[in-house]
Amino acid sequence: MIPNATDLALKMRRLTQWVDSQRQPASLIRRQFHGGSLGNCYVTIDLDRQTPFASSNLNRVYMCGAEPGMSSQGVARLIDLFLTEGVKRFFVWLSPGPDMDLARGWLEQHGLSRIRRTGYPTLCRTGHAPVPFNTDLEVREVSADEIADASDQLGETLWPEYTRCAGRESFFHYMAFDDRRPVAIAALCIFEDIGYLMAAATAESHRKRGAQQALIAKRVERAERSGCSMLVSETLYMIEHSYRNLQRAGFVEAYEKEIYEWNA
Template sequence: MPEELAARAEAVEAEFMYQYESSAPPSIAAALGITTTRIGGGVALSMRHDPTGYWSKALGFGFDEPVTAGLVDRVLDFYRSEGSVGAVLQIAPSVLPADWADIARRHGLRPGGRIVKLACPIEDFTPAGETALRIEHVGPGDARAWASVVLKGFGMPEEGLAEMLVAVAGHPNWRPFAAWEGDRIVGGASLFLHGEVASLNSGAVLADHRNRGAQSALIAARVREAASAGCRWLVAETGEPAEGVGNPSLNNMLRAGLQRLYTRQSWIWSPGGIS
């Protein structure tokens, strides 16, 4: 696996997560307790009042500056200073140091979920499947409904988080797309442009409209947009399924030509951990 591609894959994810949270309107940032910072080439994102346990995470490390005990100390000091109730560290396996087990043990980091990182040159993408649903770019008038559907698709509450998603919808590097049945949005997804790299993220479909080709069609629409914008690489990530359990999002991306780069272990930190 080329190290440069791993660096790009981690950087684009770190940047879109940073923009999601740092772009929240001031009133929403205050209500959710959002603070963001850049450390050692990566980002650390804290949401003290996160109703989901998803948004406090640190990622993008190991390429501008090596992952060391000192770097991890700086990241966790940030979370302690913010009064965070917990956070997740996500570091590509190729940049974990030889003493990572000792670092994790010292801070009481425990393994969490595993994330599959995928990528491919944009010319290797192959559209897969068809849908009768209408797939279009989301304009300002539909941004709130789009955010609502994305959050519902992931099983997340809307309060505060919907406004956070809407805030990036009009940014020039963000291209939200939706699947409509008639005049109702039933699925949504985002494209984030970062230089030559396009990130396919935030794809979700309402439970009663799954298995109708919406996910594959949303992927295809975003890839066409990325190609028009001059991007050369597609990058995405999704949860690694448990043994014997399928992941439709992973299957859809593999069918479309994206390839597994690596699987990244998440590491969970809580204030009561060893330090």
């Protein structure tokens, strides 16, 4: 059964905080607010990551609706917080929570506009049927040493967020190989009762060979073996192959995060 969207959103915010602590650079400023005019939002600040795209800009506010304590004044304080740090563009990631229309109104009142180029769905899987896949690639779990050795061959396919958490407790890393050459990556982390599928990428020259479906299957199997009651992944609607692969593996959409941009 798909969990309540608000309950899942709150758990995903806790997961995001924990994953950030494990895989993001030490230079990332992370702040968690409890109560007051900022409610319980989680904030990250990175002067070096002010790109125009929400997925790659690490200047973010994670909100779950209009939680107790949050107010219109709180949104103004958040803007001042980023401006004081020298940030000229940040994004609010709004997930399900109480009084969503009120939260949307506060954001728009202070000049934030919703990004509608694409959507940002959170998908979950609660069934236990094996995930079918078909590939001629070898897919297996890899160690931190193997990941380091693969860096030259994978190039930009080897995301920094994938390598930083290699070897850490509760993280499991996988690769797909064509003979001995690594061509695709993916990771799993286990948090509370959730198995979180993350950091998937395939070298362009080896796409459409079933690598990602096989990597999903391996991670689902590992998470279920570890006792996870639910598996979760996040993607974008515009990455159609990722969205379809997750659906084929039994993932269903739980909610869509709303992304709002503030630009000085």
